[in-house]
Amino acid sequence: MRNLAALVRRELGVYFVSPMAYIILTGLILVFGLMFWTEMGAASDFAMPFSFDRLLATLAAILVFVAPLITMRLIAEEKNRGTIETLMTAPVTDGQVVVAKFAAALLFLMYLLLPTVAHAFLAAKYGTVDAPATATGYLGLILMCSAVFSIGLFISSLCSSQVTAGVVTFVVSFLLILSSLIADRVPADTWYGRPARAVLERIDPFKYLEDFLRGIIDTRPVIYLLSVTVFFIFLTVRVLESRRWR
């Protein structure tokens, strides 16, 4: 447990001593602030109700872009620098290392989300915000990101270059959020059409986000996102272990 805490602390520390954390944070505040501003403006111009959950949906899209930047270094960097050897010859298990890296990425995400929460309070001051829906919306965002992060972590464990890991993660997560669009184009009347559609429609993480944004916590998206996370964390541990079978 002490090991895990030390590993998480180090991983988090790396984010904050590199310029990356501040660039991501600044970028996110800037983009989200602009979105907030235009959304607010549109709502007042047309005297429409302001909806914070639409902003959260946009935030989800931004986070899919940001995720590779957060996860790409996790294991690829250790491999590239050779520090994986000092790390894995310390008395820590492969599982501890992987879980610590994942936890650090998720904690960093929560830190990134903090300023956006401030916007919710701001919106609530001048209008109405559906507080429970916003809360479940954030829960959905975190669950979606944990699924995407675990995929990024897994890809990082396969690469020895951060850039490769980042690009591959970006492509994979982009394909995931496009999957329901692709599903619509798959001809339904062929032998592969129905199963392919069934799969593609169900792997889109955005689709699962909709319920959360409406304030509904359904067990299916929770289970889907959590099982994706656990599955890829498990695969990452196996990749690290694989040096022992080769």
Add this chain to the structure above:
Amino acid sequence: MIEVRNITKVFPGAVAVRDVSFAVASGEIVGFLGPNGAGKSTLMRILTGYIPPTTGSATVAGFDVLRHSLEVRRRVGYLPENNPLYPEMRVEEYLEFRATLWGVPRKQRAAAVGEAVQKCGLGPVRHRIVGHISKGYRQRLGLADAIVHDPQIIILDEPTIGLDPNQVRQVRDLIRELGRQRTVILSTHILSEVEKMCGRVLIIHGGRLVADGSPSEIVNRLTATGRVRLEIRGTANGVQEQLKQVPGIAHVTERCEGDVHTYLIEAGHGRDVRPELFRRAARSSWEVLELSLERVTLEDAFAELTEGERGAKPAPAGQPSEVRT
């Protein structure tokens, strides 16, 4: 303390270690000596539980490196080749992090870090960022990392690489001091280092253990044919003939500079021909300037053990001799 039984490590396309067995007792300082790519680092990685052997087994401090890897790692301090460090951390912060991973209790951590910093002479850079300190300091930080948790066994892969002569001497003293209570294995391809630090040398070449013993033992074993140097001034008539009559002399080469004749005499197995040479010289009243046994150094021994098969016979097909370490 360490027992290695018939370890072989095969990488795709290369055999890094072939059937190596040895044992290291508690308190020994053992040097792995061998040219680059001999398999030293691979062997060390196996002992630290980083990679498993393909066949064979090893126990460290009584624990199998495969089945009880964590127990082994708890007792070993390891400085890997190329000394990988986290450049973004500060020196003390790094050592504290490493001490925590090894389960040094919170209250003793600062003391443990302080001791490692002091032992390795890191005082002047203790608050600096690892990426900003010089190579010499970085190497010593790697060493401090290997000893901060006070391990029973210390494994150092090329500990003095990249250091200037003064720093090399400091590190050597440190290793000797550590070796008083602990078991130390270090690797190097610098021979004088091994002679100065290690009580025992394992010479590794092409993945095989080619010699095992104290530096002087290895030298002696290899110098079965002692070479004697004889220098005579003046007329050299009949010297060659006389020398040939001495029993045990295999070969004589003559060199002369002015009126000084130098004979390099190769004698047979473990035979000291000097007394006989002296008697003959005295009888024939040669003007002897020098009569000495040439000292064979570990360097010669190393060359003899590791160069003998190089070039002369190519590695058998399918077993490239250049391997990753």
